[in-house]
Amino acid sequence: MKPLISFTLDQDTEEMCSTLTAFAENRLAAPETFDAEDFRRRWLLAGRQGITGTCVPDEFGGSGMDAVSAAALMEALGRGCRDTGFAFSVAAHLYACLMPVVEFGTTEQKKRWLPALASGELIAAHGITEPGAGSDALSLRTRAVRDGDRYVLNGEKCFTTNAPVADVFLIQAVTDPEAGYFGLTSFLIEAGTPGLSVGRPYDKVGLRGSPMADVHLQDVAVPADQVLGAEGGGAAVFTSSMRWERTCLFAAYLGSMRRLLDSTVDHVREREQFGAPIGSFQAVSHRIVDMVMRYESARLLLFRAAVGLDEGSQDEIGPALAKLAVSEAAVQLGLDAVQLRGGLGIVDGEAETFLRDALPSRIFSGTNEIQKNNIARALGLGRAPHRRRAAR
Structure with a gap:
């Protein structure tokens, strides 16, 4: 399913996204149990594709991309890589570690640390x-x-x-x-x-x-x-890293959501009950529409926040809203995908795996409750200082 909301990307970036999705599908499959050696092998492969250093300037070994393009690539990685944990690790490395060095490091620190981190030789x-x-x-x-x-x-x-x-x-x-x-x-x-x-x-x-x-x-x-x-x-340093993480890291979830949404639509078209595809039942079709709405709305908020990063905005509201929208949409989309698969949804498979991967998204990068506090404070709705009653 093609996203309804689109941001203009240059042809090179569009081609990179398509290439990365196909690459991730074919080369970044994970073993059944975590293996550090295999993780490092896949990390180096991702580094050669440029994904571990997308926003790092060219002079320090990165691709020099802006936030919108980097988010699009992270979305492509999330869509192609069924190991959402691996995509999450790549994003945490890039946005919580490398971007602080890009923004706050001395020239000597950038020369020392960034090339090997951007290439995938080192992990942060x-x-x-x-x-x-x-x-x-x-x-x-x-x-x-x-x-x-x-x-x-x-x-x-x-x-x-x-x-x-x-x-x-x-x-x-x-x-x-x-x-x-x-x-x-x-x-x-x-x-x-x-x-x-x-x-x-x-x-x-x-x-x-x-x-x-x-x-x-x-x-x-x-x-x-x-x-x-x-x-x-x-x-x-920490605040800046969270602006990047709450925006671009969550683009990986958008890619995973899109993959699960597509497979769920295919499932309800093909699964028949009572002589008809279950997608023809209003209860099912309306649930699919709600899934599409959550995905598209979250995608809009995330890319809007990415535009803010490119414009140098110090706004806390955009990244916090993006984090809230994507994480809540991911969890609900996972629940819906499980429900629409019936018994198949609660055995080992794509839907239950996605749901388990989505649950932590409401916790890391600042809990969703904290995001709401941050937004309220930015709107001037912080708790007023305690006032002592006047003596009578």
Whole structure:
């Protein structure tokens, strides 16, 4: 099914999207159980196709694409790659790790890190979430203390995407506990640095093709030239990365949604009950229409947010709405696809796999409840300060 909503892409990008979808269908199939060696093999293949560095400038080994084109390619990857977890890992690497280096790194840092990360030779992971600091990112307990020309980091990170296979970590730590928003600092740390260790991979309900684990930091010495941005600028780095992630990462879900929607339409056309295709029954056809509406609406909001990124917008509403719309649409579309398949929907197959992969989308990149808080605050609807009653 061709999307009703279209954004103008140049011919080269359109051809790249078609090529990438076909490539992902044929070359990025995952084994039944996660295998780190096979993951790395597929990662290098994706890197050769340019997908691991789409937004990175040409001079640093990337494709130099704008956000709209990059989102279109991520959508194409999601459509062709049935391993949504793998597509998710690629997107997290690119938008939560590489784009912060593109936007905040020094020239020396960009030359050092970006070429190998953009080519797929290296994999990156972003460590922000902690056991006691999820939605409340300013409650981090990981500390970084200046010691001459280096910093010493101690703390724990959890739910870190790509941690079991990462070569480079972008770690957020507190350098000034009293400074609030300006007390966080970002660090680029190589895997294998003494004191940095990774826990056992999580066994997750969905996105099983995306490796995730805890990261432990015990007296990890990091040279001062590996601070990303300025000391105290970590919150700005994180906020920028979330604008990219909440927009372009979720384009992979659009591709997966489109693939599932197409197969569901085929199913209700072919499946017969009571002497007629079930798609001819109003209850079924109306559910399909609702699925199309959710997909098309979410796609519009996501590409609108991508346009904002290209225009340099600092708007929080667009990316938050895109994240909300895509994640909620994905979960509901998965539920609908399962329901329309009947018994086939609850056994191992495309619909139930997609639903499991969709469920985490309402949690990561900031829960959907937090997105609504962010939107409300941007609209000037934040909670008013407590006013003390006047004495009588």
